[in-house]
Amino acid sequence: MALLQIAEPGQAAAPHQHRLAVGIDLGTTNSLVATVASGISRVLPDDQGRRLLPSVVRYSEDPEQAISVGHTAQAEQVSDPRNTIVSVKRFMGRSLADLDATATPYSLLDTPGMVSLDTRAGAKSPVEVSAEILRELRSRAEASLGGDLVGSVITVPAYFDDAQRQATKDAARLAGLNVLRLLNEPTAAAIAYGLDKGSSGTFAIYDLGGGTFDISILRLTQGVFEVKATAGDAALGGDDFDHCIAEWMRGQIALENPTPADTRLLLSLARTAKEALSSVASTELAGRSSDGREFRLTLSREAFEVMSADLVKRTLRPVRKALRDAGLEAEEVDGVVLVGGSTRMPQVRAAVRELFGREPLTDLDPDEVVALGAALQANILAGNRSAADDWLLLDVCPLSLGLETMGGLVEKIIPRNSTIPTARAQEFTTFKDGQTAMAIHVLQGERELVSDCRSLARFDLRGIPPMVAGAARIRVTFQIDADGLLSVGACETTSGVEAHIEVKPAYGLRDEQIADMLLDAYGKADSDMAARMLREAQVDARRLVDATTAALAEDGHALLSRDEYQALQQRVYELAELLQTSAETRAIKDATAALNSASTAFAERRMDAGIRRALSGARLEELA
Ligand code: ADP
């Protein structure tokens, strides 16, 4: 019998105590689990040697095998589509209003916060469905590693918002996994490559999966990863190439009105053919349509490349945008990493090679690279750290975060593409004399007006001591943690009153919505600027009208002659009237300037009177 080893008390992770940690790529189409053993990251296969777990969960009628996950579930997708959930990742953190319910075979329920799916096992939230996939990977890992897991790193798309990240964390918790951190998928891929090569420079991560496309630009310096920009297309992936081949087949066999069974058959043949064409020059597609006709077709790689050329081209636009955001030319990128099963297609590799003018990196399996990187990160976070692993990871927030200010304007606090974790603070002040509360409205988006951005949270800061407008100093702090979750705090610095909120929006933004918001902001920068200038002019004018009205009421009769009083009041009325009737920035600014100069003498007299009043009660020694 071997001797038991005893560690010193309080000493963490002695060399012999390897703490079991895994990296999980929770994909839309496929999921994987990987771990680091003897310094090498590797994917853990199931008991039949399969490395990919299809992200499919089925709720069956069989009480013995009520829930099946992966290949067994996938096999029933055609016969039992309503109870066999595929691509559940698309529903994570989304409400029914965010989704196109007609585009899915499921019966979706409008449950508060997040949509749920009505199955024969009852209503299932996307969090519960994802938890089944994670539970499967967890037991695979525990069986193959022979012990309980200390923790896990789970990857999410860089574009996931707070609600989607929170939902992913909840799913992990439900599956009994301790989440050490969430990690952006492209960043995980960079870790897998960056650590292997110990390189530095700028890298592009091109990820074409089953249903999504993501491009990220990362910079790696002295062991520090920093994400410079991200972009993508949430509705573009390998599935679209399947549809393209299926459509071609339908034409070839002149199938006018395909039944749902025909459509599924064509799609499954198309997918097999597509995957085959990545390694062979030509392939056969054979089957029988529901009208009883046998068919046998031949598809060459060349023909497939022609019919899918537009799909490949569609991935290049977000690539150029990400490069622009990062302020880079394609030639300045030092390496391009391919991620996702669809980057096996030779035409995709060729397009990427041509755009960047260099051979993309493919040393690591594109299906596995994300899980491998996540495992490396998990290994370090679990405490199995060596000096060489001592690096820091920076990530990026995809949309700007800001606050509502007077006039329905958004003041950006954390600009888009800032690296996270990050904390930024900005000072604000009160608008009205004696204002004791302030409404803090947190927004996400690129546009200048509140109505064009997404509202994330609202809270009030109360108990501000009454002061004249502009005297209070309210410091608002935005903090994004390493998982991309936001917390906002507000503090009045002269009195110390504070308020704080964790931003966990009830449901998420759709990726297309994020993309739209970005596109919007680019297209509308000019009109936004004009709108902002108008709002600012209106806010200034309103402030002057209010202040002058209050001053006239207080001191007007004491300090002004009748004529002076009436002249000034007339200007106030004119400006107030203009605010009601005009949307012309120039006119409002001119009238504001006119009232400003007309009231200067009055303001000086008020100041003098104020000083006299203040001095009248003061004793001499206080003045000295
Ligand atoms: P996700 O990240 O969405 O879970 P994956 O990275 O696992 O997706 O990619 C799945 C997609 O990759 C599917 O559309 C699949 O058909 C495609 N794929 C897998 N292998 C190949 C191949 N050899 N050639 C072309 N496409 C492939």
Ligand code: MG
């Ligand atoms: Mg993926």
